[in-house]
Amino acid sequence: MINKINYFQKKPSSSVSAHFEQRGSQIVIAALKYSYPLLEKQSILNSLSILLNVYQEQVIKLYERLPLNRNMKTDLHWINILIELCNWRNYLKDKQNK
Numbered sequence: 001m002i003n004k005i006n007y008f009q010k011k012p013s014s015s016v017s018a019h020f021e022q023r024g025s026q027i028v029i030a031a032l033k034y035s036y037p038l039l040e041k042q043s044i045l046n047s048l049s050i051l052l053n054v055y056q057e058q059v060i061k062l063y064e065r066l067p068l069n070r071n072m073k074t075d076l077h078w079i080n081i082l083i084e085l086c087n088w089r090n091y092l093k094d095k096q097n098k
Contacts, residue, residue: 027054049086052079 024032031054036047056079063072 027057045086045089049083052083052086055079056083 031050056076059072059075059079062068063075
């Protein structure tokens, strides 16, 4: 059981990070490094929020560069809902701590 817990709590290895560092933008690399939180609800929500914001920027840039057969407004709508849910959970947590 301890091995399973250690597996989920470890940070990405330097070899995995180096692989992304060669191909990704700095913002994507930073988001990926922070996407391995401890198994704690608030840490996971914070990491998810960071990843969603980066994903949102990537979707916008993708639509600017390629003629996609999709609706950008719809795609961004669903990403925004997930970001709002993360922010709402953070707001509720802050409110409970006061």
